[in-house]
Amino acid sequence: MAAHIYPQFKILLVDDEIPFLRSTLLSFERHGFTNLVSCSQPEQVPSLMNEHNIGLVLLDLTMPNVSGKELLTWLNEEYPDVCVIILSGINQLDTAVECVKLGAFDYFVKTSDPSEILEGLKRAIRTQELSIENQALRRKVLSNDVFSPEAFTRFVTADANMWSIFQYLESIATTRHPVLIMGESGVGKELIAQATHDLSQRKGPLITVNIAGLDDNIFADTLFGHNKGAFTGADKDRSGLIEKASEGTLFLDEIGDLSASSQVKLLRLLQEGEYYPLGSDKPKRSQARIIVATHQNLEHLQIEGKFRKDLYYRLKIHMVTIPPLRHRLSDLPILIEHFIKQACEDMSIDTLSYDNSLPSQLSHYAFPGNTRELKSLIFDAVSRSQNGQLNKSAFKHLFVQDSLLEQQEPVAIFPNNTRLPTLSALADQLVKEAMNRSNNNQSTASQMLGISQPALSKRLKNMNKTGR
Numbered sequence: 001m002a003a004h005i006y007p008q009f010k011i012l013l014v015d016d017e018i019p020f021l022r023s024t025l026l027s028f029e030r031h032g033f034t035n036l037v038s039c040s041q042p043e044q045v046p047s048l049m050n051e052h053n054i055g056l057v058l059l060d061l062t063m064p065n066v067s068g069k070e071l072l073t074w075l076n077e078e079y080p081d082v083c084v085i086i087l088s089g090i091n092q093l094d095t096a097v098e099c100v101k102l103g104a105f106d107y108f109v110k111t112s113d114p115s116e117i118l119e120g121l122k123r124a125i126r127t128q129e130l131s132i133e134n135q136a137l138r139r140k141v142l143s144n145d146v147f148s149p150e151a152f153t154r155f156v157t158a159d160a161n162m163w164s165i166f167q168y169l170e171s172i173a174t175t176r177h178p179v180l181i182m183g184e185s186g187v188g189k190e191l192i193a194q195a196t197h198d199l200s201q202r203k204g205p206l207i208t209v210n211i212a213g214l215d216d217n218i219f220a221d222t223l224f225g226h227n228k229g230a231f232t233g234a235d236k237d238r239s240g241l242i243e244k245a246s247e248g249t250l251f252l253d254e255i256g257d258l259s260a261s262s263q264v265k266l267l268r269l270l271q272e273g274e275y276y277p278l279g280s281d282k283p284k285r286s287q288a289r290i291i292v293a294t295h296q297n298l299e300h301l302q303i304e305g306k307f308r309k310d311l312y313y314r315l316k317i318h319m320v321t322i323p324p325l326r327h328r329l330s331d332l333p334i335l336i337e338h339f340i341k342q343a344c345e346d347m348s349i350d351t352l353s354y355d356n357s358l359p360s361q362l363s364h365y366a367f368p369g370n371t372r373e374l375k376s377l378i379f380d381a382v383s384r385s386q387n388g389q390l391n392k393s394a395f396k397h398l399f400v401q402d403s404l405l406e407q408q409e410p411v412a413i414f415p416n417n418t419r420l421p422t423l424s425a426l427a428d429q430l431v432k433e434a435m436n437r438s439n440n441n442q443s444t445a446s447q448m449l450g451i452s453q454p455a456l457s458k459r460l461k462n463m464n465k466t467g468r
């Protein structure tokens with residue numbers, strides 16, 4: 001199988017000592033750093049920098065013709081975005097300090113423990129990756145475009161916040177860092193994971209594992225596989241899902257349910273890129289990209305001691321929170337339309353017409369089950385429909401709650417002994433709340449408030465003018 005190319009930019013090794021160059025290249029390759037280029041003649045560096053997409057340079061200090069310090073100064077001026085690590089035969093503090101002042105990212109003595117040099121290499125790669133992602137993000141924010149909208153076609157939305165999330169996901173889609181997707185149940189996290197995988201340009205598949213209910217052994221067996229004889233019944237070697245996802249993405253759903261010991265295994269996988277099949281003491285390397293999702297608040301779980309802090313911080317390098325449907329009310333009309341069409345196609349019936357006021361009627365409902373709930377309501381309504389018209393009886397129970405609310409005695413929301421707000425202050429508050437809930441969509445907010453859109457617009461202008 002062809003080795004996975006990592007990192008996304010090239011690492012250039014410059015050293016006139018050819019045996020050291022060879023052994024370093026071999027060691028890097030063995031540890032999964034395969035995107036390498038090397039040279040033993042420092043005067044070739046400018047043309048190599050020109051030819052390749054180099055993000056990191058490892059530089060020897062003492063070389064004939066051009067010294068490492070001269071090259072370092074040149075690189076810093078010509079390629080300020082490139083990270084330089086000095087690998088020197090000299091163990092002198094003042095030389096190290098001087099190199100850092102000249103712009104080196106790190107300094108190692110060649111005789112250092114190889115694992116220290118590897119750790120330094122990983123740090124430099126991480127820093128470069130984050131800097132590349134930041135630049136991509138900045139470009140996205142400035143251009144305000146989603147370049148591959150087709151990746152998000154399955155996630156139907158007109159919501160501005162969702163488009164910002166798409167932009168963000170697009171800019172980080174090709175990195176190796178994990179992505180954490182948060183949001184209430186049914187908001188579409190799995191669709192977002194799929195879109196992120198589609199954008200990642202990875203050749204392999206998206207493999208989904210639902211963590212909920214998996215104990216530590218089943219988690220390890222499912223993900224990492226086992227060797228023959230690892231436990232009773234393990235009559236042959238079996239590879240885990242992580243291997244199936246090696247050229248692609250592993251999506252771990254319901255990550256908040258991961259047991260404490262499984263959290264340690266996942267952390268090791270993320271930190272070292274390594275895992276052990278059950279019954280094996282030989283680690284295997286994994287190149288799979290990890291995406292995780294949860295409907296729980298991971299930060300709270302971490303504060304309560306139920307989720308490891310180090311794992312949480314690893315996972316949240318790239319994090320998105322999908323807003324609940326009740327905060328994306330402007331999506332209701334297109335989602336209703338979309339699900340009616342989908343249901344009619346599934347049930348092989350002609351598309352149905354429906355009452356225009358349906359989105360605004362449904363906008364009063366909180367949708368605790370989010371888009372999944374809306375989808376099943378619409379499918380239910382379509383299945384009960386006749387005569388080309390959507391049957392609204394499937395929504396009746398939602399409206400009953402509203403009419404009950406209207407019949408109820410008003411709840412005392414102002415304590416007896418406090419001053420009442422004026423009518424206009426209260427109206428302003430209501431307007432702000434409706435704008436908030438509708439994500440600043442005036443048409444949806446006006447429906448919630450029971451006034452026309454021009455009336456709301458006028459009110460908002462007045463509030464702005466008077467600074468309310």
Ligand SMILES: Nc1ncnc2c1ncn2[C@@H]1O[C@H](COP(=O)(O)OP(=O)(O)OP(=O)(O)O)[C@@H](O)[C@H]1O
Binds near residue numbers: 156157186192372375
């Ligand atoms: N914006 C959307 N457009 C179209 N379909 C959607 C959208 N959001 C969710 N759905 C549909 O709703 C259902 C639930 O979505 P999904 O499984 O992605 O949610 P989830 O957030 O992963 O839920 P859970 O937390 O329960 O795993 C799916 O059938 C999905 O296709």
